[in-house]
Amino acid sequence: MGWRASSAPWNRRHDPSRMTQPVFDFVDGEGLDSAAAYRLIVGCVVPRPVAWITTVDAAGRVNAAPFSSYNYVATSPPMLAVNIALRAGDGAVKDSARNILDSREFVVNVATEDTLEAMHASAAEYPPDVGEAEALGLALLPSRHVRPPRLAATPVQMECRLDQVVTLGRGVNTLYIGEVVAFHLSRDVYDGNRVDSARMRPVARLGGPFYAALGEIIHRPMLQRPPGGEGWTGDAPAKKG
Numbered sequence: 001m002g003w004r005a006s007s008a009p010w011n012r013r014h015d016p017s018r019m020t021q022p023v024f025d026f027v028d029g030e031g032l033d034s035a036a037a038y039r040l041i042v043g044c045v046v047p048r049p050v051a052w053i054t055t056v057d058a059a060g061r062v063n064a065a066p067f068s069s070y071n072y073v074a075t076s077p078p079m080l081a082v083n084i085a086l087r088a089g090d091g092a093v094k095d096s097a098r099n100i101l102d103s104r105e106f107v108v109n110v111a112t113e114d115t116l117e118a119m120h121a122s123a124a125e126y127p128p129d130v131g132e133a134e135a136l137g138l139a140l141l142p143s144r145h146v147r148p149p150r151l152a153a154t155p156v157q158m159e160c161r162l163d164q165v166v167t168l169g170r171g172v173n174t175l176y177i178g179e180v181v182a183f184h185l186s187r188d189v190y191d192g193n194r195v196d197s198a199r200m201r202p203v204a205r206l207g208g209p210f211y212a213a214l215g216e217i218i219h220r221p222m223l224q225r226p227p228g229g230e231g232w233t234g235d236a237p238a239k240k241g
C-alpha cells in the first residue's frame, strides 16, 4: 500500500514522535493461577457470543444455561464448540455437561437482546432436579433430530450431536464439540439464504458482569471468496434514516 510503518494510521499507538508512549504490563502465563487466568482471558477475548444451551436429563427435565466460551469451529459439516468448566465452588460437573455426556445431544439457542434477562437468570445454580426451562417459564419448541427442545423466544436454534469431548489443561475445562444437525431460523432474521445479524440482535458477553449489544456495523468488501459464496462481496446494509 506504500505506507511507511512509522506513518501508517494503524500505528498511531506506536508513534516514536509522540511525547508519551503506551506502557504495557507483562503477565506471564506460566504459573498463572486459575482465577487470574479467568479474569484476564474473559477480559481479553471479547465480545463473545452466547450459546444458550438446552439439554435433557435422564428424567426428561429440560436444562437451559448460557455459555460464552463458544464459537463455530468447522463448516464441513458445521460444528460448534463450547467449553464447560467444572463448578467453581465444589468442582462438580455442571448439569449441561452431564446431560451432554449422557445423551450426546444439545441445542444451541442464540441469546438476543430480547432474551437477555431470562438467559442471564438461567445461569443461577439450580439443583440438578430442577429444570431451568420450567422454573423460568421458558416456552419450548420440539427439535427434529435431537431430544432437547428449542427455546421459542430465540430467533436461531441449532440442534447438535456430540462429536468429540476434549479435556483441556489441568482438567477444569472440557471442550464439547458438536455437529449441527439442524438449523431453525426465524423468518424475522433469515431471508432463505442469509441470516441478518442486525435483525437478530444477538448479545455478547464481555469481561465481568457485562454484556454488549451490536454497535455500528462496518462494511468492507470481502478480499477472498468465502466457501460457496461466489460473488458475495457483502453488500453494505442500507443506511437507516
Ligand SMILES: Cc1cc2nc3c(=O)[nH]c(=O)nc-3n(C[C@H](O)[C@H](O)[C@H](O)COP(=O)(O)O)c2cc1C
Binding pocket: 050, 063, 064, 065, 066, 067, 068, 069, 070, 083, 084, 085, 086, 094, 095, 096, 097, 119, 120, 122, 123, 124, 125, 126, 205
Ligand atoms: C453469559 C454467561 C456466560 C457463561 N459462560 C460460561 C462458559 O462458557 N462456560 C462455563 O462453564 N460456564 C459459563 N457460565 C456459567 C454457567 O452458565 C453456570 O455455571 C450455570 O449454572 C451452568 O448451569 P448448569 O449446571 O445447569 O449446566 C456463563 C454464565 C453466563 C451468565
